[in-house]
Amino acid sequence: MMLLEISRIADPGDYQKERMVLKATADVDVGGYAIFRSVRTANDLPSTQITDTFWFDDKSVKAGDKVVVYSRHGATSQRLLPSGSTAHFYYWGRPEALWPVGGAHIAVLVLTSDWTTFEPPK
Numbered sequence: 207m208m209l210l211e212i213s214r215i216a217d218p219g220d221y222q223k224e225r226m227v228l229k230a231t232a233d234v235d236v237g238g239y240a241i242f243r244s245v246r247t248a249n250d251l252p253s254t255q256i257t258d259t260f261w262f263d264d265k266s267v268k269a270g271d272k273v274v275v276y277s278r279h280g281a282t283s284q285r286l287l288p289s290g291s292t293a294h295f296y297y298w299g300r301p302e303a304l305w306p307v308g309g310a311h312i313a314v315l316v317l318t319s320d321w322t323t324f325e326p327p328k
Contacts, residue, residue, distance in 0.1 A: 257311065
């Protein structure tokens with residue numbers, strides 16, 4: 207069950223300000239979520255062409271907290287908001303804006319409940 211949802215992409219195309227704003231709908235560990243940057247289809251749907259991925263570090267956030275992901279470089283931090291909730295800031299670390307207006311990509315928030323790794327032989 208998705209307990210984190212995308213609210214908006216603010217200042218799209220402005221590298222210094224561009225950010226995805228998410229909201230926790232219940233207490234949740236954001237480490238169970240990833241954002242895919244997918245090539246947009248002609249029907250404005252995501253495709254299987256994933257060009258970038260952001261996977262959150264394990265961190266518990268409370269219901270009503272904001273999770274903000276800037277496209278640029280920066281240091282993970284948090285700030286108490288006047289409402290009493292917390293804003294948790296993350297940075298994708300990309301060298302350019304990811305979500306320009308009218309761009310070819312679409313954001314996909316994914317719950318990563320089960321996964322495994324495999325290391326190929328060296």
